[in-house]
Amino acid sequence: GGQARVKVGILLPYTGTYAKLGTNIRDAMKLRFAEAGNKLGGREIEFVDIDSEAKPAKAQQLTDKLIRKENVDFLVGPVHSVVGMAMVKMARGKGPITVIPNAGADQLTGVLCAPNVFRTSFSSYQMGFPGGPAVLDDGHKRVVLMYWNYGFGKQVAAAFKKSFLPAGGTIVKEIPTPFPKVDFQAYLTELAALKPDAVYTFYAGGGAVKFVKDFAAAGLKKSIKLYGAGFLTEGLGAAQGDAAEGVRTILHYADTLDNPANHRFRKAFKDATGARADVYAVQGYDAGELILRGMAAVKGDTGARAEMIRAMESAEIDSPRGKLRFSKSHNPIHDIYLREVVQGENRVVRVAARDQDDPATGCSNA
Amino acid sequence: MAVTTRSLTLPAALLILVLFPLFGSSFYVGLLTRILILAIFAMSLDLLIGYTGLVSFGHAAFFGIGGYALAIAFQDATTIHLWQALPLSLAAALAALVVGWISIRTSGIYFIMITLAFGQMFFYYFFESPRYGGDDGIFLFFKPVLMIGTESILNLENENTFYYFALGCLVTGYLLLAMILRAPFGKVITAIKANEHRVRALGYSINRYKLVSFVIAGTLAGLAGFLEGAHSGYVNPSYMSWHSSGIAIAIAIVVLGGMGTLYGPIVGAFIVVLLQDFLPSLTEHWQLLFGGIVISVALFLPRGATSLLPRILSRRQTTRPDSPPPEDGPREPADG
Amino acid sequence: MADTILRTDHLSKSFGGLVAASNVSLDFERGQVHAVIGPNGAGKTTLINLLSGDLQPDDGSILFNGKHITHLPPDRISQLGIGRSYQKTNIFNEFSCYENCWVAAQSRLKTSMRFFRPASRLKTVRERAEKALELCGLSRRCDTRAAAMSYGEQRQLEIGMMLATEPELLLLDEPLAGMGSEESRRVIELLRRLAENHTLILIEHDMDAVFAIAEKLTVMVNGRVLETGTVEQIRNSRAVQDVYLGEEEADG
Amino acid sequence: MELSFYLVQLLNAIQYGFLLFLVASGLTLLFGIMGIINLAHGSFYMIGAYLAYGLTEMTGSLWLGILLGLPIALLVGYLVERFAISFLYKRDHLYQVLLTFALILIFNELQQILWGTDVHGVAIPAPLAGSIPLTENQSYPVYRLFISAVCIAIAGGMSWVIQKTRLGMMIRAGASNREMVQALGIDVNRLFALVFSLGVALAAFAGMLAAPVDSVYPGMGENVLIISFVVVVIGGTGSIKGAFIGAMLIGLVSTFGKVLLPEMASIMAYALMALILLWRPQGLFGRAH
Amino acid sequence: MTRPAEVPILEAEELHTYYGASHILHGISLSIRTGETLSLMGRNGMGKTTLLRSLLGLTPPRRGTVKVHGRDMTGAPPQKIVRRGIAFVPEDRGIFPNLTVRENLVMAARPGPTGRRDWDLTRILDTFPRLAERTSNMGNHLSGGEQQMLTVGRALMTNPDLLILDEATEGLAPLIRKEIWSVVRTIKQSGIAVVIVDKDIKSLLKLADRNIIISKGRIVYEGDSADLAAKPEIHTRYLGV
Ligand SMILES: Nc1ncnc2c1ncn2[C@@H]1O[C@H](COP(=O)(O)OP(=O)(O)OP(=O)(O)O)[C@@H](O)[C@H]1O
Ligand SMILES: Nc1ncnc2c1ncn2[C@@H]1O[C@H](COP(=O)(O)OP(=O)(O)OP(=O)(O)O)[C@@H](O)[C@H]1O
Numbered sequence A: 001g002g003q004a005r006v007k008v009g010i011l012l013p014y015t016g017t018y019a020k021l022g023t024n025i026r027d028a029m030k031l032r033f034a035e036a037g038n039k040l041g042g043r044e045i046e047f048v049d050i051d052s053e054a055k056p057a058k059a060q061q062l063t064d065k066l067i068r069k070e071n072v073d074f075l076v077g078p079v080h081s082v083v084g085m086a087m088v089k090m091a092r093g094k095g096p097i098t099v100i101p102n103a104g105a106d107q108l109t110g111v112l113c114a115p116n117v118f119r120t121s122f123s124s125y126q127m128g129f130p131g132g133p134a135v136l137d138d139g140h141k142r143v144v145l146m147y148w149n150y151g152f153g154k155q156v157a158a159a160f161k162k163s164f165l166p167a168g169g170t171i172v173k174e175i176p177t178p179f180p181k182v183d184f185q186a187y188l189t190e191l192a193a194l195k196p197d198a199v200y201t202f203y204a205g206g207g208a209v210k211f212v213k214d215f216a217a218a219g220l221k222k223s224i225k226l227y228g229a230g231f232l233t234e235g236l237g238a239a240q241g242d243a244a245e246g247v248r249t250i251l252h253y254a255d256t257l258d259n260p261a262n263h264r265f266r267k268a269f270k271d272a273t274g275a276r277a278d279v280y281a282v283q284g285y286d287a288g289e290l291i292l293r294g295m296a297a298v299k300g301d302t303g304a305r306a307e308m309i310r311a312m313e314s315a316e317i318d319s320p321r322g323k324l325r326f327s328k329s330h331n332p333i334h335d336i337y338l339r340e341v342v343q344g345e346n347r348v349v350r351v352a353a354r355d356q357d358d359p360a361t362g363c364s365n366a
Numbered sequence B: 001m002a003v004t005t006r007s008l009t010l011p012a013a014l015l016i017l018v019l020f021p022l023f024g025s026s027f028y029v030g031l032l033t034r035i036l037i038l039a040i041f042a043m044s045l046d047l048l049i050g051y052t053g054l055v056s057f058g059h060a061a062f063f064g065i066g067g068y069a070l071a072i073a074f075q076d077a078t079t080i081h082l083w084q085a086l087p088l089s090l091a092a093a094l095a096a097l098v099v100g101w102i103s104i105r106t107s108g109i110y111f112i113m114i115t116l117a118f119g120q121m122f123f124y125y126f127f128e129s130p131r132y133g134g135d136d137g138i139f140l141f142f143k144p145v146l147m148i149g150t151e152s153i154l155n156l157e158n159e160n161t162f163y164y165f166a167l168g169c170l171v172t173g174y175l176l177l178a179m180i181l182r183a184p185f186g187k188v189i190t191a192i193k194a195n196e197h198r199v200r201a202l203g204y205s206i207n208r209y210k211l212v213s214f215v216i217a218g219t220l221a222g223l224a225g226f227l228e229g230a231h232s233g234y235v236n237p238s239y240m241s242w243h244s245s246g247i248a249i250a251i252a253i254v255v256l257g258g259m260g261t262l263y264g265p266i267v268g269a270f271i272v273v274l275l276q277d278f279l280p281s282l283t284e285h286w287q288l289l290f291g292g293i294v295i296s297v298a299l300f301l302p303r304g305a306t307s308l309l310p311r312i313l314s315r316r317q318t319t320r321p322d323s324p325p326p327e328d329g330p331r332e333p334a335d336g
Numbered sequence C: 001m002a003d004t005i006l007r008t009d010h011l012s013k014s015f016g017g018l019v020a021a022s023n024v025s026l027d028f029e030r031g032q033v034h035a036v037i038g039p040n041g042a043g044k045t046t047l048i049n050l051l052s053g054d055l056q057p058d059d060g061s062i063l064f065n066g067k068h069i070t071h072l073p074p075d076r077i078s079q080l081g082i083g084r085s086y087q088k089t090n091i092f093n094e095f096s097c098y099e100n101c102w103v104a105a106q107s108r109l110k111t112s113m114r115f116f117r118p119a120s121r122l123k124t125v126r127e128r129a130e131k132a133l134e135l136c137g138l139s140r141r142c143d144t145r146a147a148a149m150s151y152g153e154q155r156q157l158e159i160g161m162m163l164a165t166e167p168e169l170l171l172l173d174e175p176l177a178g179m180g181s182e183e184s185r186r187v188i189e190l191l192r193r194l195a196e197n198h199t200l201i202l203i204e205h206d207m208d209a210v211f212a213i214a215e216k217l218t219v220m221v222n223g224r225v226l227e228t229g230t231v232e233q234i235r236n237s238r239a240v241q242d243v244y245l246g247e248e249e250a251d252g
Numbered sequence D: 001m002e003l004s005f006y007l008v009q010l011l012n013a014i015q016y017g018f019l020l021f022l023v024a025s026g027l028t029l030l031f032g033i034m035g036i037i038n039l040a041h042g043s044f045y046m047i048g049a050y051l052a053y054g055l056t057e058m059t060g061s062l063w064l065g066i067l068l069g070l071p072i073a074l075l076v077g078y079l080v081e082r083f084a085i086s087f088l089y090k091r092d093h094l095y096q097v098l099l100t101f102a103l104i105l106i107f108n109e110l111q112q113i114l115w116g117t118d119v120h121g122v123a124i125p126a127p128l129a130g131s132i133p134l135t136e137n138q139s140y141p142v143y144r145l146f147i148s149a150v151c152i153a154i155a156g157g158m159s160w161v162i163q164k165t166r167l168g169m170m171i172r173a174g175a176s177n178r179e180m181v182q183a184l185g186i187d188v189n190r191l192f193a194l195v196f197s198l199g200v201a202l203a204a205f206a207g208m209l210a211a212p213v214d215s216v217y218p219g220m221g222e223n224v225l226i227i228s229f230v231v232v233v234i235g236g237t238g239s240i241k242g243a244f245i246g247a248m249l250i251g252l253v254s255t256f257g258k259v260l261l262p263e264m265a266s267i268m269a270y271a272l273m274a275l276i277l278l279w280r281p282q283g284l285f286g287r288a289h
Numbered sequence E: 001m002t003r004p005a006e007v008p009i010l011e012a013e014e015l016h017t018y019y020g021a022s023h024i025l026h027g028i029s030l031s032i033r034t035g036e037t038l039s040l041m042g043r044n045g046m047g048k049t050t051l052l053r054s055l056l057g058l059t060p061p062r063r064g065t066v067k068v069h070g071r072d073m074t075g076a077p078p079q080k081i082v083r084r085g086i087a088f089v090p091e092d093r094g095i096f097p098n099l100t101v102r103e104n105l106v107m108a109a110r111p112g113p114t115g116r117r118d119w120d121l122t123r124i125l126d127t128f129p130r131l132a133e134r135t136s137n138m139g140n141h142l143s144g145g146e147q148q149m150l151t152v153g154r155a156l157m158t159n160p161d162l163l164i165l166d167e168a169t170e171g172l173a174p175l176i177r178k179e180i181w182s183v184v185r186t187i188k189q190s191g192i193a194v195v196i197v198d199k200d201i202k203s204l205l206k207l208a209d210r211n212i213i214i215s216k217g218r219i220v221y222e223g224d225s226a227d228l229a230a231k232p233e234i235h236t237r238y239l240g241v
């Protein structure tokens, strides 16, 4: 109709280490919109797409541009936690409705939480907390924690300990390794000497590939079971090859999840982009869905902000990951799966935690 | 000739800057504030690389320290008094004193590398230190105000006020440096850049001059960092990393604008920020364009973009003999 | 009793295994032109470098006006009133002649840690720089970039810069090298004039010049002092002719 | 911990040192010998890794991939030298900083356009895929030992060429005074184009060899860039022996740093460099002017 | 001499050379015949060095032509010109500071254009025994005079037909200077042409077949040594003696 178009601002990295994540998120979100006829609450969509370069120092300037120059109605992004914090700090409160499709820092739906900020991905807490019982249930009591020594890694490790220690596990040693360095040899030797039952890790991207390969090459697979937050093996099958076989990780998604929504989504994504869907695509796809829900509820009237927010926070989404709801702090509540790499695929072993919530420490959302 | 160009262009540019908030939208006022802050930083770097011949790859650390000093001191405060906060940028001066004292013992490539080492150490210290927020950085939820009694005279919460404050800092910094460079001190540091060994033989204890120059530059960088922290309400270690936004871009700004002049880095800051704002709207692979532009300037405009200006203005007076080729970027002395 | 301005005492310096100066003990008298000659590689420049602080001696001491200056850095030594010129031209290539001398002249301010007043207003410095330019014969080239001058002119500037620091004792390392005959003559004339109220230590291979202005000569060979004496003595010394002068020069 | 633990760590340290030298070898040539501040070193390394990945996928063999990749790397180096670097030899170092920084941006984009943004792995060639048992639960990959051997060969070869051959003398001479080399009848332009290409090829070669142990991902070059500079500078520019010893020192210090002073692990190499430069401002084997 | 004496080794016509905008050489023409010794005189800053650099292509002339062995080499890069049998000893010596004495010599070694190999390392070290004692010194760890010998030696290592010496005896002790002059004489006798710039006019006149005086970028005098020796007014006018 004669209504102005809805402006969706996207701030995702398309260059650098996180580029792949950025493109998948964007493509999947656009796929969701396309499925809905490229209309939000009856209005045409206009995208304003900016490369965040995953650079924290630029985050404010770029967010500012989307908010004050482009006047976007929705803000989607980012991938990188620190960029996310700079972005959310500007957007929270009076800014546009913001949907975070990846950044995991606990603060985003913790101290920095706000009525207009949603997350469709996960909090670091959710990448660590369900790991404790999962490892214990597999029968491993003595565990070494290894992770990249930066915000996200530290939060994952802390959450892991929160469930693991009370349930009777022992942390033999914590080995934070410098981020984003990838020479692990000295640490692996230390690990070998410690002889734990298992090691729980947080690494991602190139570091994850390197870690898994070095771990296998050092012959440690025979005696120490390797666990980690899902990013350790997610989408890295081809690069890791045999080295990843048997590695167990927890994540709110697995390629092989057997539910209709997932099958449908994977095929559609493949058709639309030619690429294989992964967890990031799912998060983008759900971000699209969430925005659709909100706009549908107010029939495209972005002025009805409170109503839209209410609709979004009460949304129950039949996501490719399974059932997805949102907490008071607007963080996802979803199942966390324990997965194992078998023949290059992350196969679900069991559900590690049902309806995993996040404590949202410091969040003041009513 | 250069004098008339400068004496006309500078006030004109300043006038435009002063009037800008009356016409520009608040987004652009914000963007311009960032540019001004970056210009201060670049100018301070130019004092080192363009005048003293100290190529410091660790300069971004002082920018970061300026911001961190503010953030650490006022992390939990609800009002930030400007007169309490501003002296904090002296933390950068202190850091520069220590780093400089050690670094100036080396020269050339080794100086580049030892300053890089210090820069990296500061970066990792803040990146990994749990005390100061690690890689997450620190947020500030208020902007500084200047109060007398209970009366607020200068409230930087206001975008335009902040803009004028930053502009004031830039102009003050510019005038201060211009004065220093004309003074005996300036003569010595330019000579040090030209031939350090000879300066020493002439009876100057060059290390003191280098150190003072290093500290002045560090302080100014700290001031810029302070402003950036106050303006964005957010500091994080990536300001100090050598590559992402720190030193490599700063060097690009200085050289693109015109090294060894004070206005060069200011122009450079405008060029770089505006390019980075504009190019991404053309293509997803905009860095290709940006890289291409940087390379072209490096190859074909060795004295930076500002060297174009007098050339354009002097087209009328074609008889003026060209000075010899600018291979090593000979500078105009600070005063003719 | 002669008035000694500079005295070296068993001064030694070696580079690796090579002894470039060994046990050099010399007295330089105030107001004299004292030339140091010797074959290439004899250690003359090394000696000057030791005196100016560019090199640190391994052993021995240096006294200037009765005070120890051994191990002082070059800038302190310069401040005490010892100026030097370099054998290998050492100037500010991108500065004009005038600026070259300016920087030199300014070094005589009590301190150059002055930030506020424009340097150009410092009258004493300006006058000193102009005088130095005039002395070394480059007034005409005042505004020429040093790099754009011929080699000989750069050599003149080298001397001009030293003069601008108004030293009491001048260490001249081959000031005439690279100068044409006319310039040489002019510089010799200049040195002669300077000699009236300065002390000069002169290294030079141009024997005509040395014999013309030196009052005392020291001959060095392989880092050692071979002989010290008056012009006549040295000229007629068999040993000096053998190692350095050769026949012709001795009788010409 | 028992002795064997420290022995294995020593092995790690030495092996890491070798790897560092390999990674820095191209920079040793371009920065150490030729004196070019080449910030794009990491990019050349990355190009090598991606070439290894792409060509191994194509040909099915890493060796073939390397064989085909080297001429490509040489060509890249040649083009960069001819059309960019060669204009800057007489200029201030800062222009090299600027230009090679721009090259980083450009190569990152090109990498993305050509190969996309996925993380890739390259399989270790079959004959070298095994490992040797070390302790009761740890073993050592043969491929790493192979890399060490290659590294020694490269170090020896480079040092021989630079120090002992006339080509090496000409290169060093050219780095200090191009015009004079020309005046002696040597085609400096060709010489430098050749050496630059070799330096790039060497960096790429390191990337190719490291591809199977490292992984292949966008931005991987930035991880090796600074440490490579540190290696060269610690040793003292102009000295291959220095770079080699520098690499070994960093290997030792950072390996044992990780074990004994884990909080300091990330700054170990920088602290080492700062200390060494304080003690010897021209690096371990550099020459003072 | 086997070559036809008509074809000069080096021939320059109407050279005009500039540094930036300043016009230094104003149409200089000269030719050097095989085996000839030519001296180039003039006060400081008159353009002697510039002329030599123009001939060698180091500062290419803006106008005029340079021929080497009859072949037009105008605008060719220095290494091409030099490779046709010319060696150059520049006034600033151009020692490679980061090479040892031996390396400085060896890196330049090359047979002459006709394959002649009269000069090699051994002969150079015999000629300059001082260098022989310093073969492993770095180039910048030599005394001024030693550096001078090294440059001459390095030039000879290229076995040239024409040797160009720009103030080659500067900074040399009288004995060594004589040494150099006698080396030049030897060179001359072996049929190598020599162009010398030097301020030691007495020695030059003894050695040179022909003398050229340059003033302000122009040739103001040309003639053989006997002629020049007989014209003291030229000396005073153009050389200041
Ligand atoms: N830095 C150094 N390292 C090693 N040897 C050096 C160094 N500097 C000088 N030498 C050697 O010390 C000796 C003395 O050198 P010096 O420069 O003092 O000679 P000189 O008397 O000035 O000679 P000249 O008249 O040729 O200038 C020379 O043989 C030279 O090779
Ligand atoms: N690089 C340069 N740029 C500009 N002008 C120069 C440059 N080099 C030399 N000149 C000028 O060219 C003129 C000739 O210089 P040149 O060096 O050829 O003289 P010369 O006869 O060799 O003198 P000298 O005996 O002092 O070596 C001089 O006036 C000098 O100022």
Ligand SMILES: [Mg+2]
Pocket: C044, C045, C046, C087, E143, E144, E145
């Ligand atoms: Mg000497």
Ligand SMILES: [Mg+2]
Pocket: C150, C151, E048, E049, E050, E091, E166
């Ligand atoms: Mg000359």
